[in-house]
Amino acid sequence: MSTTPAPAPSLSPAALHRLLQEGRAPRLLDVRTPGEFRTAHIPGSYNVPLDTLREHRSELRAHLDEEVVLVCRSGGRAAQAEGALAESGLPNLRVLEGGIVAWEAAGAPVDRGAERWDMERQVRLVAGSVVLATGLVGVLVPGAHLVGTAIGAGLTYAALSNSCAMGVLLSRLPYNRGPRPDIRTVIAELRSAP
Known part of the structure; x- marks a missing residue:
């Protein structure tokens, strides 16, 4: 009989904002498409689209040894990413409760690019x-x-x-894809981050 691991605990936007302000920021992996990420994202987050994360989860796991918060639009894709990373044995995963929508509604800071439809x-x-x-x-x-x-x-x-x-x-449409984050670049950024 197989057991399904319990879903990762969520982290409220207020709690994450407080951690960022206190300098105790966890790694933030935004699993939305590159187009969505360029429109608005949490400062300091890394764009690792869900399909890239699934494909390279074992490579990512080696560089994510501390707390990780997964971000998407509203929480669904982040929960899927959590499942994929948890299956590869990565501990300390949390999902941003309500995603970037809740983050923005809370008045927390975002880096903005060209406006796109989500x-x-x-x-x-x-x-x-x-x-x-x-x-x-x-x-x-x-x-x-x-x-x-x-x-x-x-x-x-x-x-x-x-x-x-x-x-x-x-x-998969060009409008949403944009330049796909290269996994080697993401891993290099994760290594060099404080």
């Missing part, structure tokens, strides 16, 4: 557009409404499983 907004646009289009086309083409039904089923599954296939697909 992944959730892109998913809502694509899903809504497909449902609207198939609903309109369904007036003339019998059965077209079933595409909208499939999108609805996919969104329901995404909510229940805390995953999103459409988000994964959209993250």
Whole structure:
């Protein structure tokens, strides 16, 4: 019988902000896409997109021997990253409660770049557009409404499983990719950080 490890404890934005102000900052790994990271991120955080983290978790593990806080938009991808790193044996993992959304709502500092639509907004646009289009086309083409039904089923599954296939697909678009962080560069930055 296998046991699933307990999820990592979360860390509130206020508690993390206090640690940063006191000079006791944990390593911050932001697992969002490079495009999302460039829009807004916590100062001092490292961008390691979720797919890169999963692919190179054993390499990262060797350079993450202290406390690590995982950050994403709202907590879902960070929880997935925590699972991947915990499976590789990395202790002292925490997830930023509410992600960058809660961090910004708390008035904590962010480094800002060019404004972009976040992944959730892109998913809502694509899903809504497909449902609207198939609903309109369904007036003339019998059965077209079933595409909208499939999108609805996919969104329901995404909510229940805390995953999103459409988000994964959209993250591969050039708009969201940008320059992918090179794992060697990330590891060099982790080594040189105080």
